[in-house]
Amino acid sequence: xxxxxxxxxxxxxxxxxxxxxxxxxxxxxxxxxxxxxxxxxxxxxxxxxxxxxxxxxxxxxxxxxxxxxxxxxxxxxxxxxxxxxxxxxxxxxxxxxxxxxxxxxxxxxxxxxxxxxxxxxxxxxxxxxxxxxxxxxxxxxxxxxxxxxxxxxxxxxxxxxxxxxxxxxxxxxxxxxxxxxxxxxxxxxxx
Amino acid sequence: xxxxxxxxxxxxxxxxxxxxxxxxxxxxxxxxxxxxxxxxxxxxxxxxxxxxxxxxxxxxxxxxxxxxxxxxxxxxxxxxxxxxxxxxxxxxxxxxxxxxxxxxxxxxxxxxxxxxxxxxxxxxxxxxxxxxxxxxxxxxxxxxxxxxxxxxxxxxxxxxxxxxxxxxxxxxxxxxxxxxxxxxxxxxxxxxxxxxx
Numbered sequence: 001x002x003x004x005x006x007x008x009x010x011x012x013x014x015x016x017x018x019x020x021x022x023x024x025x026x027x028x029x030x031x032x033x034x035x036x037x038x039x040x041x042x043x044x045x046x047x048x049x050x051x052x053x054x055x056x057x058x059x060x061x062x063x064x065x066x067x068x069x070x071x072x073x074x075x076x077x078x079x080x081x082x083x084x085x086x087x088x089x090x091x092x093x094x095x096x097x098x099x100x101x102x103x104x105x106x107x108x109x110x111x112x113x114x115x116x117x118x119x120x121x122x123x124x125x126x127x128x129x130x131x132x133x134x135x136x137x138x139x140x141x142x143x144x145x146x147x148x149x150x151x152x153x154x155x156x157x158x159x160x161x162x163x164x165x166x167x168x169x170x171x172x173x174x175x176x177x178x179x180x181x182x183x184x185x186x187x188x189x190x191x
Numbered sequence: 192x193x194x195x196x197x198x199x200x201x202x203x204x205x206x207x208x209x210x211x212x213x214x215x216x217x218x219x220x221x222x223x224x225x226x227x228x229x230x231x232x233x234x235x236x237x238x239x240x241x242x243x244x245x246x247x248x249x250x251x252x253x254x255x256x257x258x259x260x261x262x263x264x265x266x267x268x269x270x271x272x273x274x275x276x277x278x279x280x281x282x283x284x285x286x287x288x289x290x291x292x293x294x295x296x297x298x299x300x301x302x303x304x305x306x307x308x309x310x311x312x313x314x315x316x317x318x319x320x321x322x323x324x325x326x327x328x329x330x331x332x333x334x335x336x337x338x339x340x341x342x343x344x345x346x347x348x349x350x351x352x353x354x355x356x357x358x359x360x361x362x363x364x365x366x367x368x369x370x371x372x373x374x375x376x377x378x379x380x381x382x383x384x385x386x387x388x
Contacts, residue, residue, distance in 0.1 A: 001254045008253070008261045012268040019272050026279035034282060112290070115223045116343060116364035156361075 034109075035080075041123075042096025042105045043068040043076030056174040060084075063174050074099050077179070080109070081171035085163035088112040091121075093164065095171040101180050102136045105129075106168060111160075118160035128154055129164070137172040198319045201327030203387060207300045208331035208373075209380035214300035218332055219369040221291045225348050228336025230284050231291060232329025234273050236322070238295050239304060241269040243321035246309040262305045263296070270295045300328060331376070338372045339363045 039049065046068035053062040064080040077097045084090050091111040096104035106129050108121050120126040131151060135142070142165050143149025146158060153161040207213045217235070222228040245265050253261050274292045278285045285292075295301065304324055309317040337347055343363035345352050362368045 001257055004253055005257045005260060008249075008264050012264050016268055016271055019275055023275040023279040027275065030279060030282040114365065116361050 038094040038107050038109055039066050039068065039078040039096075041107050042078050042094050044070070044104065046070050046075055048072075054174050054178045056170050057177045058170060058173060060170075063171060065175075065179075076104055077175065079171040079175060081167045081174075083163045083167035083170065085159070085166050086111060086113060087118050087157070087159045087163070088114070091160075091163055091167055093121075093167050093171075095168050097172075097175055101138055101172075101175070102134060103132050103168070103172075104134075106132045106164075108164075113160045114157065117157040118154070120154045120157065121160060121164050126154075128152075128161075132168065137169070138176075142169045142172065194316065194319050197316060198323040201320075201323035201325070202330060203327075203380060203383050205324075206327045206331055206380055207324055208328060208335075209377045210384060211300075211303075212377075213303055214298045214328060215373075217291055217294055217298060218328075218335060219366070219373065220294075221288060222332055222336035222339055222369060222372075223364055224340045224344075225333055225337035227287055228332035228334075229329060230288050232325070232332040234277070234288070234292060235295055235298060235301065235328050236325025237273055238266065238269045239301050239325045239328075240318065240321040241272075242266045242301055242305050243309040243317040244314060246305045247312060247314045247317035250310045258310065259306070262302065262310075266301050266305065267296045300324065335369070335372050335376060338376070339368055342372075343368060 040046075043066075048069040050067045050069070052065050052067070054065055055062045061082065063082075066078040066080070067074060068076045068078060076099065079095045079097065080092065081095055082090055082092045089112055091113070092109040093106055094109055095106050098104055107123055108129075111119070111121065113119050113121065120128050123129060132142075135150075141149040142151060144151050144153040144158060144161050144165060146153060147162065149165065151161065151165055201207065203210075205211055208215065208218045214235070217231050221231045242262070242265050246262060249261075250258075270293060273295070274285075274289070277292065278289065304320060308320050312320070341347055341352065341359075343359045343361065345356050345359045360368075363372065
């Protein structure tokens with residue numbers, strides 16, 4: 001009896017290990033393609049990427065900064081940011097900045113928001129997230145209008161909109177602290 | 192029972208969702224669109240087919256006392272295979288279904304067919320049973336997903352039915368719509384069953 005159960009589990013483990021070996025490479029490729037795709041949507045055309053992690057000043061997990069270069073000139077920074085204030089847990093998004101701090105564009109990466117309501121943060125579902133394009137967080141208030149900000153909330157999904165703003169603000173705060181404030185002292189962006 | 196009857200029983204007469212009321216968790220959870228329903232249905236069909244074949248092949252080797260744990264290990268292995276394969280080769284489908292794939296392990300439809308059918312019948316019958324039941328499940332999920340998508344978003348398989356209008360009756364996209372839609376489909380299937388019987 002014990003032997004049978006052992007044999008069943010051993011056979012199952014062996015099969016799974018084999019399948020894992022076969023799929024590990026394509027899975028890594030698919031994830032990398034997804035990341036590259038998100039980056040290319042939020043920064044201008046680039047030919048080289050450099051990644052570095054920075055801790056947000058407000059605490060929590062570090063954010064991945066992807067510096068995009070074209071002919072060795074910095075054209076944009078794509079920040080992989082997150083928030084835990086979503087209606088159903090964590091939302092991750094890719095925020096693209098121009099080197100001067102303005103927002104190029106924002107795309108969501110993962111969320112579990114309500115279908116039909118909160119999922120309007122997705123680019124394909126509605127053009128809601130287009131309002132972030134070209135905003136300069138130094139002067140604009142990245143909050144929903146209910147919180148005296150400049151962002152129109154999503155009807156019936158204020159919490160999701162608020163969370164998305166939180167994620168973008170976190171990306172900007174980190175960007176501001178680690179990069180913008182230093183480049184102002186040096187008088188140019190040197191990385 | 193002929194193999195043809197064995198195959199077709201899953202579609203209406205013993206439809207897993209609307210008649211046997213098995214596997215309601217994924218049936219209610221993932222059916223926000225016809226495409227999601229179809230994807231989940233086909234993934235479950237694959238797991239069901241794999242587990243039914245293996246269970247019917249080794250049913251005589253497994254002592255009764257450990258048969259349930261063994262079945263669960265077999266089913267869980269197939270689910271993991273589906274999950275890895277889907278993430279590797281169908282990343283878009285994985286994005287919308289990934290969360291629900293591990294739930295196939297506890298889908299009572301798969302366990303139920305292994306215990307009630309495959310552990311007692313020969314391999315060919317078990318295969319046909321799995322295909323019939325799996326397609327019945329896929330049909331059920333696609334119908335519920337389609338109904339919810341048509342009413343909730345005025346589209347089917349992502350194609351807009353009325354150009355320019357995309358805000359449907361929201362309730363059908365949300366959880367209550369799943370229960371309402373399922374209730375009416377249960378009525379329909381019981382009516383069809385009575386008519387064909």
